[in-house]
Amino acid sequence: HQDHECFDDNSLTELLASLPKEKGWSSPHLYLYNGFWCPPAHLPGIISANRHFEAQDTDIILATLPKSGTTWLKALVFAITRRQHYALSQHPLLTSNPHDLVPFLHNSIKSSGCRIVHLCRNPHDTFISGWHFFKKARPDDLGPLSLEEAFDMYCRGVFGYGPFWDHLLGYWKESLERPDKVLFLKYEDLKRDTLVHVKRLAAFMGVPFSAEEEREGLIKEISRLCSFSNLKELEVNKTGRSTPFVENKAFFRRGEVGDSVNHLTPEMVELLNKVIEEKLGGSALTF
Ligand code: A3P
Numbered sequence: 001h002q003d004h005e006c007f008d009d010n011s012l013t014e015l016l017a018s019l020p021k022e023k024g025w026s027s028p029h030l031y032l033y034n035g036f037w038c039p040p041a042h043l044p045g046i047i048s049a050n051r052h053f054e055a056q057d058t059d060i061i062l063a064t065l066p067k068s069g070t071t072w073l074k075a076l077v078f079a080i081t082r083r084q085h086y087a088l089s090q091h092p093l094l095t096s097n098p099h100d101l102v103p104f105l106h107n108s109i110k111s112s113g114c115r116i117v118h119l120c121r122n123p124h125d126t127f128i129s130g131w132h133f134f135k136k137a138r139p140d141d142l143g144p145l146s147l148e149e150a151f152d153m154y155c156r157g158v159f160g161y162g163p164f165w166d167h168l169l170g171y172w173k174e175s176l177e178r179p180d181k182v183l184f185l186k187y188e189d190l191k192r193d194t195l196v197h198v199k200r201l202a203a204f205m206g207v208p209f210s211a212e213e214e215r216e217g218l219i220k221e222i223s224r225l226c227s228f229s230n231l232k233e234l235e236v237n238k239t240g241r242s243t244p245f246v247e248n249k250a251f252f253r254r255g256e257v258g259d260s261v262n263h264l265t266p267e268m269v270e271l272l273n274k275v276i277e278e279k280l281g282g283s284a285l286t287f
Contacts, residue, residue: 015047016040022158025134025150026245028142036161049107057113060205062102065167066160067129068121069187071251074098075226077117080202083213088221094234097242097251113181115205118171121187122287123164124260124272127154131263132253137246151268155275165279172285188257188287194223228255 020032030037038046055061062077064070075098079091086092092101121129131150138145157163175184183204190197198219202209209219224230231237232252240248261269276287 012044025145025160026137030158030160035166037158039160046107049105053107055112055114059114061114061116063116063118063171065120065126065162065164067126067133069119071098072226073117073119074102075231076198076201078102079222079226081205081207083222088225091225093225095236097236097240097248099242116182117185117201118175118182119185119187120168123276124264124269125257127151128260128263129253130159133250136250147263155272168285169280169283172283191257195219198223228252
């Protein structure tokens with residue numbers, strides 16, 4: 001969606017001037033557009049996609065908050081859906097970063113019959129992953145962003161495509177109402193029981209693994225191809241750059257569950273737990 005011709009610089013300036021704004025993580029500001037905090041550089045794409053993009057029933061859309069495992073999900077979905085096309089030994093994932101194989105689409109998809117895979121991650125780890133990532137993505141002239149300041153922003157919902165609770169609840173509710181169209185996955189489950197969830201993911205996308213594929217170990221091989229330890233060590237992900245603002249290696253930090261305890265004080269953990277309880281407590285969504 002490079003086609004932003006309908007949205008020139010003047011209309012962008014005008015729009016930005018009319019929106020609530022807060023200090024950003026890797027841009028000077030984030031802007032509240034349709035209830036979500038968006039980086040200004042993404043807005044023309046978001047608006048263009050809102051105006052022009054029509055999902056087909058056969059489309060599969062991946063939905064994630066930043067730092068919830070988007071890169072992993074892109075790799076898995078690409079490997080699963082294209083498994084007839086590529087031998088694992090000469091797979092595009094061995095030489096391309098997942099973001100080059102599955103493009104970003106900053107959009108909301110309403111009334112089509114397409115399938116949506118949502119991957120979420122516990123908010124503590126998402127925050128810590130985001131803090132590390134945006135420190136790298138943040139231009140020097142914006143100055144440093146302290147953990148404390150970032151934490152305060154996150155708890156107030158000011159995070160790309162946040163508030164995280166509204167983002168999660170939207171997909172959570174849709175997944176309960178339309179389970180055949182919206183799959184709600186958790187990073188922690190995918191990490192703990194990768195094979196079970198990769199199998200589930202394939203079935204949801206309409207490309208279930210056959211008994212023969214399962215016997216041959218294909219689920220295991222695809223999971224291994226897309227694993228953190230494998231992707232992180234590939235040359236393209238060690239030295240390449242797929243986006244202008246960060247190197248590919250920034251997308252592969254630790255890939256673990258629970259790393260946030262190494263960075264958050266017990267008070268911060270408690271405070272974020274309170275936010276989670278207040279915002280998500282009424283739902284059955286837990287972490
Ligand atoms: P950490 O910073 O906790 O290590 P996103 O892809 O949405 O930007 O999320 C990035 C997070 O997912 C990072 O978390 C990153 O290390 C982790 N990640 C990337 N690839 C992964 C993979 N194949 N398996 C598990 N985690 C992965």
